[in-house]
Amino acid sequence: MRVVIAEDLTLLRDGLTRLLEAFDFEVVEAVDNGPALLPALLRHRPDVAVVDVRLPPTQTDEGLKAAIAARVAIPGLPVLVLSQHVEPLYARELLTDRAGGIGYLLKERVSDVEQFVSTVNQVAAGGTAFDPEVVAQLLARRGPLDGLTAREHDVLRHIAEGRSNAAIAGRLFITEKVVSKHINSIFAKLGMPPSDDDNRRVLAVLMFLDA
Amino acid sequence: MRVAHRFRTGLSAMADALFAIGLALLNPGVLALWLAGLVLSPVPVLGPELLGVTTTVVRWRADLERGLSTRAGVPIRRPYLPQPAGAEVGSRRWLKWVVTDPATWRDASWLVPGAIVGAVLGVITIAVVGYALIGVLLVPLWLFLGDIWFGYGVFWPTADLGEAWLALPQGMAILAAGLALAPLLRATNLRFGRLLLAPTHSAELRLRVAHLTVTRADAVDAQAAELRRIERDLHDGAQARMVSVGMTIGLAERLVRRDPAAALKLLAEARAASTTALVELRHLVRGIHPPVLAERGLEGAVQALVMSLPIRTDVTSHLPGRLDTPVESAVYFAVAEALANMSRHSNARSGWVLLRHADGVLFVQVGDDGDGGADPERGTGLHGIERRLDVFDGTVSVTSPPGGPTVVTMELPCALSSPRT
Numbered sequence: 001m002r003v004v005i006a007e008d009l010t011l012l013r014d015g016l017t018r019l020l021e022a023f024d025f026e027v028v029e030a031v032d033n034g035p036a037l038l039p040a041l042l043r044h045r046p047d048v049a050v051v052d053v054r055l056p057p058t059q060t061d062e063g064l065k066a067a068i069a070a071r072v073a074i075p076g077l078p079v080l081v082l083s084q085h086v087e088p089l090y091a092r093e094l095l096t097d098r099a100g101g102i103g104y105l106l107k108e109r110v111s112d113v114e115q116f117v118s119t120v121n122q123v124a125a126g127g128t129a130f131d132p133e134v135v136a137q138l139l140a141r142r143g144p145l146d147g148l149t150a151r152e153h154d155v156l157r158h159i160a161e162g163r164s165n166a167a168i169a170g171r172l173f174i175t176e177k178v179v180s181k182h183i184n185s186i187f188a189k190l191g192m193p194p195s196d197d198d199n200r201r202v203l204a205v206l207m208f209l210d211a
Numbered sequence: 212m213r214v215a216h217r218f219r220t221g222l223s224a225m226a227d228a229l230f231a232i233g234l235a236l237l238n239p240g241v242l243a244l245w246l247a248g249l250v251l252s253p254v255p256v257l258g259p260e261l262l263g264v265t266t267t268v269v270r271w272r273a274d275l276e277r278g279l280s281t282r283a284g285v286p287i288r289r290p291y292l293p294q295p296a297g298a299e300v301g302s303r304r305w306l307k308w309v310v311t312d313p314a315t316w317r318d319a320s321w322l323v324p325g326a327i328v329g330a331v332l333g334v335i336t337i338a339v340v341g342y343a344l345i346g347v348l349l350v351p352l353w354l355f356l357g358d359i360w361f362g363y364g365v366f367w368p369t370a371d372l373g374e375a376w377l378a379l380p381q382g383m384a385i386l387a388a389g390l391a392l393a394p395l396l397r398a399t400n401l402r403f404g405r406l407l408l409a410p411t412h413s414a415e416l417r418l419r420v421a422h423l424t425v426t427r428a429d430a431v432d433a434q435a436a437e438l439r440r441i442e443r444d445l446h447d448g449a450q451a452r453m454v455s456v457g458m459t460i461g462l463a464e465r466l467v468r469r470d471p472a473a474a475l476k477l478l479a480e481a482r483a484a485s486t487t488a489l490v491e492l493r494h495l496v497r498g499i500h501p502p503v504l505a506e507r508g509l510e511g512a513v514q515a516l517v518m519s520l521p522i523r524t525d526v527t528s529h530l531p532g533r534l535d536t537p538v539e540s541a542v543y544f545a546v547a548e549a550l551a552n553m554s555r556h557s558n559a560r561s562g563w564v565l566l567r568h569a570d571g572v573l574f575v576q577v578g579d580d581g582d583g584g585a586d587p588e589r590g591t592g593l594h595g596i597e598r599r600l601d602v603f604d605g606t607v608s609v610t611s612p613p614g615g616p617t618v619v620t621m622e623l624p625c626a627l628s629s630p631r632t
Contacts, residue, residue, distance in 0.1 A: 011451060011484075019462055054446070108453070108457055110461065
């Protein structure tokens with residue numbers, strides 16, 4: 001799988017490259033600044049991009065902006081955004097094109113190497129994966145999700161964090177069938193018509209972010 | 212010593228009196244020019260420009276008087292309101308600024324009375340000393356001419372050679388009196404000037420408000436910049452290292468069974484990175500509020516600071532108590548800045564720091580025996596110190612003649628908490 005990395009700190013750029021290569025990813029380019037990112041993404045059209053939010057020269061949200069711009073040019077380009085702090089606001093901006101293939105994680109999640117790599121794969125496959133920290137911040141609010149039962153809340157949280165039905169079943173100690181039942185109930189309560197399951201999952205997460 | 216000092220003071224006051232007479236001759240011209248400018252100011256384009264020039268001349272003259280006065284020990288501060296932003300010379304806003312500033316009118320009203328007082332007192336000063344010199348010189352002249360034809364002092368006319376000889380001690384006495392009188396007359400002249408040239412109470416308050424506005428904005432800016440720096444340092448430093456430590460350990464975990472040697476290498480790398488992160492955190496903390504400052508106060512913190520310098524530096528301190536935390540911190544960083552400049556630029560072999568608190572003022576000096584020639588206008592170091600101290604109404608000055616020594620003096624009005632027990 002071909003990856004483009006954008007990270008300005010050499011230490012972390014090299015670490016990420018080493019980590020992903022250890023798992024048989026092919027790092028086609030690793031850039032260290034914002035302006036170089038968009039051309040790199042358009043040139044390589046990677047299977048997934050791993051992007052730091054804050055990049056030179058402005059040291060603001062250059063990485064995020066480039067990621068969003070790249071997804072305008074290449075709809076659905078899978079991007080996993082990393083940051084040292086997470087903001088639900090950024091998560092929502094990343095998802096506004098409703099296309100999926102988006103991840104948004106705290107950088108420190110890379111220390112759980114297996115989990116991190118599986119998240120990269122999931123994003124590359126068009127899934128969504130949001131950091132538990134983002135999810136926790138969102139859950140603290142009230143909104144249209146109040147109609148969900150506690151169990152459905154748990155399930156939705158796991159969907160937002162990017163887990164498959166099987167993984168959710170494992171976490172919650174229930175069968176996959178029960179998970180699907182909860183998911184259908186969630187979709188119904190959120191007023192989403194039956195359609196392609198992946199797409200509905202993204203929409204549910206988006207609704208979760210918008211709530 | 213005392214006599215010599217008095218003599219010198221008298222002589223300099225004499226010189227000032229001469230100068231004052233000269234300047235007094237200038238004043239009526241300056242006033243006439245300014246009045247002409249004022250009358251012509253409604254004339255489009257040229258009028259305001261002319262008033263601009265003439266007002267500048269008046270202010271230059273008044274500033275000269277203030278400078279002379281301050282040097283002679285009668286300090287006069289500049290009373291002018293701060294120039295509003297974007298008010299260019301000759302513009303409408305500029306005109307309004309000049310005309311509505313009472314100091315403009317007070318300057319103008321001082322010109323002629325000030326000239327009269329300056330000239331009269333100056334002439335008196337010169338005349339007394341001049342008469343004294345005549346008395347001293349008269350006898351030799353008479354002896355030379357072999358004739359005595361008029362009087363001096365109490366003898367008028369001079370009756371015989373005996374009385375003529377007495378002109379000498381009389382002249383000496385008058386000279387002494389004249390030289391003693393000169394500084395008093397000079398002070399009288401300057402005090403009269405101060406009546407009109409110094410800021411009025413309300414101008415004083417307005418200047419104070421303007422100063423506070425500037426220093427407050429500076430303080431807020433500096434604080435925001437400081438917080439931003441801390442955030443950046445954490446983000447790029449310790450935080451990033453900890454992420455890398457986690458990542459390395461994660462990889463090692465994966466490798467530990469398959470390739471224990473490689474895993475071991477990764478773990479060693481992770482340990483090194485965690486140590487570096489700690490070092491960076493420590494540096495960062497020291498830059499925010501040095502622990503030694505919290506623990507030992509200004510004196511101990513400066514001692515600690517000096518130990519890390521490449522130049523041998525002595526610290527003399529007379530601080531019977533602790534300063535307020537904000538002041539302590541500001542002074543610490545100001546001293547650190549001054550010492551950093553010293554070790555960077557001075558080529559000094561040794562330096563010294565003096566900390567003293569007396570009469571509600573903290574007095575700090577940082578000096579060295581280096582090359583001197585430090586230019587306070589150049590470089591940001593001094594400006595940084597100024598900004599730190601300005602918030603507390605502190606001042607900083609630098610003397611650094613070519614060849615040295617360089618001395619940075621800081622003064623801060625501040626209270627001292629109860630002495631340490």
